[in-house]
Amino acid sequence: MKDQADRLSVGVAGLGAVGMKVAAALDEGIDGLDLVAVSARDVERARKRASGFSTSPAVLTLDELPGRAKVIVECLPPELFRRIAEPVVNRGDVLVVASVGALLSANDLVVLAHRLGGRVFAPSGAVAGLDGLAAAAEAGLEDVTLVTRKPPSAFTPEIMRQLDTMNLTAPRRVFAGNAVEAVKAFPQNVNVAATVSLAGFGPERTRVEVWCDPDVPNNRHELNFRSAVGEVRVEVSNLPDPENPRSSAATGYSIVACLRKLSATLCIGS
Numbered sequence: 001m002k003d004q005a006d007r008l009s010v011g012v013a014g015l016g017a018v019g020m021k022v023a024a025a026l027d028e029g030i031d032g033l034d035l036v037a038v039s040a041r042d043v044e045r046a047r048k049r050a051s052g053f054s055t056s057p058a059v060l061t062l063d064e065l066p067g068r069a070k071v072i073v074e075c076l077p078p079e080l081f082r083r084i085a086e087p088v089v090n091r092g093d094v095l096v097v098a099s100v101g102a103l104l105s106a107n108d109l110v111v112l113a114h115r116l117g118g119r120v121f122a123p124s125g126a127v128a129g130l131d132g133l134a135a136a137a138e139a140g141l142e143d144v145t146l147v148t149r150k151p152p153s154a155f156t157p158e159i160m161r162q163l164d165t166m167n168l169t170a171p172r173r174v175f176a177g178n179a180v181e182a183v184k185a186f187p188q189n190v191n192v193a194a195t196v197s198l199a200g201f202g203p204e205r206t207r208v209e210v211w212c213d214p215d216v217p218n219n220r221h222e223l224n225f226r227s228a229v230g231e232v233r234v235e236v237s238n239l240p241d242p243e244n245p246r247s248s249a250a251t252g253y254s255i256v257a258c259l260r261k262l263s264a265t266l267c268i269g270s
């Protein structure tokens with residue numbers, strides 16, 4: 001048990017598929033961390049969602065959240081990323097990011113965090129293999145490719161209409177390009193591409209394919225990389241979250257695992 005002075009207060013921005021898992025795990029207890037506040041679009045609804053929590057976090061609007069906790073976990077729609085990230089970083093606080101795609105156009109905030117002594121964490125989220133990728137990056141990467149394959153129901157209604165995905169009878173490649181272009185085209189589907197690119201070869205050089213596949217029930221991510229010290233292939237087949245099928249159910253748990261490391265004595269994995 002940490003001394004009171006060493007404990008970190010935590011706020012969760014967004015109580016959807018990802019944020020609710022993070023808030024629930026904090027409420028159950030993560031060593032050294034205290035859930036003090038949550039925020040969602042509909043404050044009344046958020047109050048109901050948090051009513052079973054034993055820690056009784058304050059339920060706030062998004063703009064009230066910065067400053068209420070030392071660590072803010074962003075679990076919002078990507079278009080709201082800056083609204084929470086900017087004030088958090090401006091205070092020199094710790095930001096943990098789910099909408100990692102939005103980080104690709106927010107390098108100014110990372111620079112500011114560095115200047116003010118803050119920190120920004122981008123957990124692995126729905127993808128795996130970033131430990132090996134980070135090691136390979138140290139050794140010298142030669143090629144990184146991420147192939148994301150999702151069922152039609154995992155795309156936003158707008159993209160489903162654009163691509164006519166509901167009428168697909170066979171797998172179709174709906175995107176090929178680099179991570180920057182992938183995030184622009186699919187802001188709610190390929191945060192993983194942003195995370196992989198930041199962990200390894202950079203957003204411009206990381207190659208990404210997105211497939212809409214009526215034959216797969218799960219969200220699949222296949223990461224391949226080659227470096228001076230060998231080749232790695234990692235395949236993930238994630239169950240879609242029952243609350244939001246666009247997000248893999250594993251995402252929230254990856255953020256929880258990252259939060260545990262904030263104050264853990266024994267840290268496993270790079």
Ligand SMILES: NC(=O)C1=CN([C@@H]2O[C@H](COP(=O)(O)OP(=O)(O)OC[C@H]3O[C@@H](n4cnc5c(N)ncnc54)[C@H](O)[C@@H]3O)[C@@H](O)[C@H]2O)C=CC1
Nearest residue numbers: 014015016017018040041062075078098099125126191247
């Ligand atoms: N890093 C990764 O590997 C992954 C990242 N994601 C991303 O994580 C983020 C969260 O995903 P989900 O939880 O599935 O989304 P969701 O749609 O289930 O939840 C979003 C939450 O934001 C809240 N919200 C909306 N407007 C708000 C406002 N003005 N103030 C406060 N809260 C507001 C909503 O009430 C909702 O609780 C998304 O950007 C998603 O693309 C999703 C899957 C994987």
Ligand SMILES: O=C([O-])CC(=O)C(=O)O
Nearest residue numbers: 126189190191192219248
């Ligand atoms: O949850 C997933 O499988 C991936 C995802 O939506 C994202 O990276 O934005």
